[in-house]
Amino acid sequence: MQPLDYAIIILFLAGNMLLGLWQGRSNKETSDYFLGGHKLPWFMVMLSIVATETSVLTFVSVPGLAYRGDWSFLQLSFGYIVGRILVSFILLPIYFKQGVTSIYEVIGLRFGPGIQKTASVIFLLTRILGDGIRFLATGVVVQAVTGWPLSVSVLVIGIVTLVYTISGGLKTVVWLDSIQFALYLGGGIVTILFILARLDAPLLDVLAPLLDAGKLRIIDDDPHILTNPLSFVSAFSGGILLSLCSHGVDYMMVQRVLGCDGLGSARKAMIASGVFVLFQFALFLLAGSLIYVFFNGAPLAKDREFTVFIVQSLPAGLKGLLLAGILSAAMSTLASSINSLAASTVTDLMKGRASLNASRFISVAWATVLIVIALAFNENDKAIVMLGLEIASFTYGGLLGLFLLSKSSRQFRSPSLVAGLLASMAVVFLLKFLGLAWSWYIAVSVTLNILTTVGVEAILPGKNSFARK
DSSP, X not given: XXXXXXXXXXXXXHHHHHHHHHHGGGOOSHHHHHHGGGOOXXXXXXXXXXXXXXXXXXXXXXXXHHHHSOSTTHHHHHHHHHHHHHIIIIIHHHHHHHTOSSTHHHHHHHHOHHHHHHHHHHHHHHHHHHHXXXXXXXXXXXXXXXXOOHHHHHHHHHHHHHHHHHHHHHHHHHHHHHHHHHHHHHHHHHHHHHHHHHHTSOHHHHHHHHHHTTTTOOOOOOSOTTTOTXXXXXXXXXXXXXXXXXXXXXXXXXXXHHTSSXXXXXXXXXXXXXXXXXXXXXXXXXXXXXXXXXXXTOOOOTTOHHHHHHHHHOOTTHHHHHHHHHHHHHHHHHHHHHHHHHHHIIIIISTTOOOHHHHHHHHHHHHHHHHHHHHHSOTTOHHHHHHHHHHHHHHHHHHHHHHHHHTSSSOOOHHHHHHHHHHHHHXXXXXXXXXXXXXXXXXXXXXXXXXXXXXXXXXXXXXXXOOOO
């Protein structure tokens, strides 16, 4: 990288830390730290949701999907919008009615503190495994672009993110997420404009050959819906369930909308985020298609297409801007993970008995865990990386099942609920072995969870002594 690129990166990192330190002055208690005092603007929350769910893997791999194939990945985002509408009208009213800090308090009120802690532990394990190893993948990308050692890349991202997260809490995370969203979206726009300028041709003329070759296809009518995750039926239904889980029962996402001033604002933020994700995916798929034209379809390493373009083709200054975009995608996810891990720990496991300083210390502890996971493995640990990235597939069905069961008037005891959770997680291993498309994992696991819970409850002796509505 050139000195100008380094200057851009230094300004970006320093700005994040200074804003966190400045906004941290308004945090007086844990509710400020974890929920922003319920004063977060819905539009900023919406941008924060999109930024949080956009990891570096999304930033660099979505263009690669268009480079190697077509735009059928966009089908998932159609399902995302429907899923978030369901979250807004089924789950969010429950969370705001109960006035919870952690969504797993709803489980505790219905089934007891033991199951609340179980749900929280499942969330914690999902986040530290998934985000810790996703953090590793981020370091690999930053290493490829900057030439820094992998350990340096991980530590720089981790320490800067930690400083502004523990200083400012959720309010800072949301505001910086919004700025970081603009940065990495700007990176995609810069890529498109740069390639069009180099090709010196109108966009429609550039895309016409790709359209004729089928590389701009969106709807995949493949009838093999059980084995092809991107056939329309599979992708659309899978997108609905994935979004229903990730934005309805995964606390990292829901925490943002709980910081809004009411249910109406939370709904607007949640539904609008789905629309913005659709736009974002379309933008980066377009960037991938243009990179394909720019390189004349030359074969490149899978998921490294965007990285190769940045390293080989962009001039000084633009390269720094794109790296700032990569760092933005990484830090927004990591910051959200740190804050939500701490919030769930304090609320669900410690029953809210933690001061503001103690909450910050817990944030430091979780950040350390994520950094250690990222440093403990290397990019060649393919099996571990894939497990980390797919871990949500094993847990989302169980968590969604718990929330659906909590809306039932039937009584369920801890043994039957735990049996349902274990069955829902175990079946995913079987589904992977059988070759079922991943987009069906949640549907099967949540169904098995409910059936197992109801079945075990029916054969258990005695009566349930804990059942609150």
